[in-house]
Amino acid sequence: MHFGYSEEDESFRQAVRKFFDEQAPADISRRWRVGVHPPARDDIRRWQRILYERGWGAPHWPVEHGGTGWSALRKHIFMEELYNADAMDYGWQSTQMVAPVIIAFGSDWQKKRFLGPILRGDEFWCQGFSEPNAGSDLAGLKTTAVLDGDEYVINGQKIWTSDATIADWGFFLVKTDATVKPQRGISFLLVKMDTPGITVRPIVSIEGGRGLNEVFLENVRVPKSHLVGEAGMGWTYAKYLLEKERTASAFLYFNKRELRRAKDIAAQERVDGLPLIDTPGFARKVAEVEADLLALEWSVLRILAQEKSERNLDAVVSALKISGSEMQQRVTQLQMDALGPRVLRFDDHGAPHDDLSIDENWPDYTGGRTSGYLIARASTIYGGAREVQKNIIAKLAFGL
Template sequence: MNFNFSPEDEAFRLEVRQFMQENVPPDIARRAAVMYPPPIADFRRWQKILNAKGWGAPHLPPQYGGTAWSPIRKHIFLDELYKADGIDYGWQGLHMVAPVLVAFGSEAQRQRFLPPMLNGDEIWCQGFSEPGAGSDLANLRTHAKLVGDEWVINGQKIWTSDAAESDWGFFLVRTDQTVKPQKGISFLLVKMDAPGITIRPIEAINGGHDLNEVFLDNVRVPKDQLVGEAGMGWTYAKYLLEKERTTSAFLYFNKRELERAKESAWRERINGVTLIDTPDFARKLARVEADLHALEWSVLRILAGERTSHNADAVVSALKICGAEMQQRVTELQVDALGARALRFFGSDADTLHNSDAWPADVPGKSARFLFERASTIFGGTREVQKNIIAKLEFNL
């Protein structure tokens, strides 16, 4: 078996690397390295640069702006993008709702919504979770009624990332109370400045304000902003969540940040000994690195289309668990390596203090990211729920 990339793929890697070197604006790279999430204005700017190159959404079919790259090339591309501190494609927009519009939306919806999404002109949020409907999403109560040519929505969402800065949101709403819970849900596209929407930020443990409560009070949405068929929202949401979890190995982030943990460990000293030479730290680092290699090979096996004897849902759930735990382990290594200096809280000054004498490049933002990553085993489906899915694994030997 040949484990190397083909010469053509290696040439592609060099092409992408050169593009990143020449095109990631240094101020965007600096902020992307220390702030999470990076400012939306940076995301908009960077997305325009990618789109101008024709790389606005490699994962979509070519007729909707995709690149027709092989899965391995998409892997190489993201690897290089992260290494250069470029910003990943918008999670809720390009990763989530775009594939749903391609698969289930009308042609008019694709033409209306995909171009501004690819160009960073319109930002999206995801209105699924509610108080009382997180893991048990089918329990959602926000409801919509068709009145004339409009859906009228009432209810509340919570944990809606980026709601306050988004132009559009995709919402799961109950449109039929008379059928079993999963059957009566619909998928609506909602303009976030529509009358009747109130957005209230929730301050997170890392100091971020990107999470929100969203209240919907008689919000009117034109009938043609329903995706697919009424009552089929659960099917579309499952499709979307599966896509979310496939990308949830967070491989590229984990690889880049492990390298940064090593850089810190090569510089920091304890009682005159370089941290990397202390057995406890070296052992912990080696364990994380070995597991990260294993995760990368698992992702590559899936990208290479290897047939698996396990059912696909279980594989995706396993990747989600390993990737989420890996984010926690890598960021923990970073704060371990920085010792007491990791206790300094960096808010919006993470950018300006970056790489000063007192605070070398690897310090700002690390503790905030470490704190944020406590959530990685919650969002996109909690670890326990993923384990339930794996427990129901079917063998097709």
């Protein structure tokens, strides 16, 4: 069996690497490395525009909508290099969540209206699914949308809506029929975030970020043409979307980069004159995480290779979500172990973006690590909580 890359793939990698080295703006990458939540809207827009102009705005989309037609392996190489370069990877709600749903189920008008602005970075989206009493039990959502002439009128509340303060648009799950079983009465609506009746209230998270929000909707009027697909089919579209979210939630590229970062830190921190990375105790911890991450990588590569397969991948995708999110917590924990007392450096993620000056009192490699560790605690919750993924595996893989 051959585990290497072909010569063509290697030269593709070099071209991608050169592009990121030369084109990724240093100021955006620095803010991204420190991990400000939410990133500045202008940073997302500027970087997406650069990718778009190179033809790489959404590599995984179908070619007719602006995708690249790359093989799964090339997409993998692209992502590896993006993360190796510490370049920004943001806007998944736009390019990887709502866009695939619009491409698969949207009207011709919706494709024409929404895909171009996403690709160019002109418009950015948030995801309005969860509600105060409907997270894992999403089908129990209570926000309603009632048809009034040519408009839906929405009333209700969403919560944990990432990036609602900076998003131009939101894709919302709403109840349009309360007389049928919950999954059959849900619809998928595209809503402009500055529509009268929408109030967004940030929730400050543990690392000081203001990326999460409550969204209140009071008599919000949305044209009927913003309904994706058929009324009552929103659950099917949401499942399609969440499956994509969970594959991304293996966080492979993030995990590889953060493990590398943990090793870099440990190479610079010293214990009794010896680099920490060379001490047997720490070296063993690194080896354990590294071996498990390699196994995760091969599992992800197997799934990527099967992207056209007919097989139902739901249980496998759930297993990847669990391993990937737990790995996120392990690699960031390793950084904390390596930093020792330097974990006390805390960058307030709520600070204005321009205030993130380099702090001379701390080595540069400490920047953003503690806040990154804290926010990684959420990875086993968002995109479908770990216990719920275990239930899915029990049902689909073992028939329990």
